[in-house]
Amino acid sequence: MTRPTTTQSAAVIPAQPGPRDVTDAAPATPGGDMAATGSTDGASVIPGAGPAGPRPGERATVRLRDTGEDEPPRYAPEWLQLREPADASARSYDLLDPLRIRLANLPGRAGGGFVVHDVGCGTGSMGRWLAPRLDGTQHWVLHDRDPYLLHFAAVASPRSAADGSHVTVETRRGDVARLTPDVLAGASLVTASALLDVLTREEVGALAAACAGAGCPALLTLSVAGRVELTEPHPLDAEITEAFNAHQRRGGLLGPDAVTAAAEAFTEHGATVRLNPSPWRLGPEEAALTEQWLRGWVGAAVEERPELAERAGAYLAERLEACAAGKLRVVVHHTDLLALCRPVDGGA
Numbered sequence: 365m366t367r368p369t370t371t372q373s374a375a376v377i378p379a380q381p382g383p384r385d386v387t388d389a390a391p392a393t394p395g396g397d398m399a400a401t402g403s404t405d406g407a408s409v410i411p412g413a414g415p416a417g418p419r420p421g422e423r424a425t426v427r428l429r430d431t432g433e434d435e436p437p438r439y440a441p442e443w444l445q446l447r448e449p450a451d452a453s454a455r456s457y458d459l460l461d462p463l464r465i466r467l468a469n470l471p472g473r474a475g476g477g478f479v480v481h482d483v484g485c486g487t488g489s490m491g492r493w494l495a496p497r498l499d500g501t502q503h504w505v506l507h508d509r510d511p512y513l514l515h516f517a518a519v520a521s522p523r524s525a526a527d528g529s530h531v532t533v534e535t536r537r538g539d540v541a542r543l544t545p546d547v548l549a550g551a552s553l554v555t556a557s558a559l560l561d562v563l564t565r566e567e568v569g570a571l572a573a574a575c576a577g578a579g580c581p582a583l584l585t586l587s588v589a590g591r592v593e594l595t596e597p598h599p600l601d602a603e604i605t606e607a608f609n610a611h612q613r614r615g616g617l618l619g620p621d622a623v624t625a626a627a628e629a630f631t632e633h634g635a636t637v638r639l640n641p642s643p644w645r646l647g648p649e650e651a652a653l654t655e656q657w658l659r660g661w662v663g664a665a666v667e668e669r670p671e672l673a674e675r676a677g678a679y680l681a682e683r684l685e686a687c688a689a690g691k692l693r694v695v696v697h698h699t700d701l702l703a704l705c706r707p708v709d710g711g712a
Contacts, residue, residue: 410440410442410660411443412440412443413443413446413657413659441486441487441512441513441516444487444513446653446656448492449650450644451586451644452492453644455493456585456640456641459583462638463581463702464498464499466581470580477529478500478502479503479550480494480505480551480553481548481554482504482507482517483543483555483556484507484556484557485506485514486517487516487517488516488518489557490557490585492520492521495521495522495524495525495531496522496526497526498525498526499525500525500527501525501530502532503531504531504532505534505535505551506518506521507536507540507543509540510537514537515535517535518534518535540559540567540571545574545578548578548580550578551578553580553582554571555582555583555584556582556584557585559587560625560701561588561618562617563618564617565618568618568629572626572629572632572635572703575630575635575703575705576630578705578708579707580705580707581703581704582635582701582705583702584626584700584701587623587700588619588622588696588697588698589620589641589698589699590605590620592661592694592696593695594683594694595693598679600676604672604676607668607669607672623701626701626703627639630705633705634706635703635704635706636704637701637703637704638702640702641698641699641700642699643697644695646694646696647692651688654694655684658680658687659684662676662679
């Protein structure tokens with residue numbers, strides 16, 4: 365399938381809504397008090413780009429599960445905004461045709477609309493990418509734990525499908541690990557972006573079971589594959605990659621093993637699974653994203669293997685200099701997964 369040429373930029377993050385009118389909020393300044401130090405050179409790393417703990421006075425960002433108030437933030441909206449154009453360019457278009465066919469043949473649809481559950485929606489980038497590429501009336505149910513991110517996702521959601529049909533949204537604050545077939549009752553599709561690799565094997569299994577129990581397909585995009593390519597190659601690339609991947613697996617999280625685990629889990633529930641690569645391809649036009657990714661990537665590697673600190677500091681300085689000069693090219697490999705679960709009421 366030929367990929368259409370599109371230009372997509374992230375919307376502006378609105379201020380956190382007050383108790384009354386959530387639509388009149390002014391834009392927040394990206395990179396404000398949510399930035400935290402987490403790189404080897406002491407510069408700021410936006411939470412989500414790399415390991416970063418909250419400083420005094422900072423608000424917590426999205427958490428995936430209830431593990432106590434002391435858990436450090438995972439994602440700041442500024443990071444999600446920064447990566448959104450790269451995410452949009454990377455997602456696999458080749459999975460859309462089989463998804464469209466399945467949605468068109470869902471039992472009971474009969475030309476009507478469908479319901480999409482976006483799990484761990486963050487600022488809603490998945491909906492902004494996918495809703496305008498699907499025909500038909502759509503109702504999106506946005507799941508996240510952070511009310512600020514849910515507010516942004518709702519305000520910045522698309523209003524029209526590919527054929528001009530209406531798109532509506534609702535938000536649900538909650539824990540992604542608690543999804544069940546009952547929660548997904550009536551769902552036509554489950555989506556997620558950059559989520560699988562920060563789940564445990566048990567949580568991925570529960571997600572697969574919930575989708576299979578509801579009989580709905582799942583489009584799960586942008587899971588890290590554990591491979592990067594930088595131009596020009598450097599002798600430390602492999603060590604940094606290995607240490608970063610080990611950091612991703614901390615606490616039983618799947619990290620670069622996520623797609624394999626998810627494919628196995630969905631297959632065990634009788635789903636047909638398709639995988640497609642979805643790499644970030646970062647060049648001079650993505651310098652701001654590349655800089656944050658580099659700092660976080662190297663910072664996580666050093667946090668995992670402190671003995672790398674001195675060499676990694678020199679490595680990071682060299683890579684950042686090349687980035688600033690427009691000479692660095694980076695490919696960060698991801699994988700998209702489409703699981704076509706068996707409809708529970710028969711049909712295609």
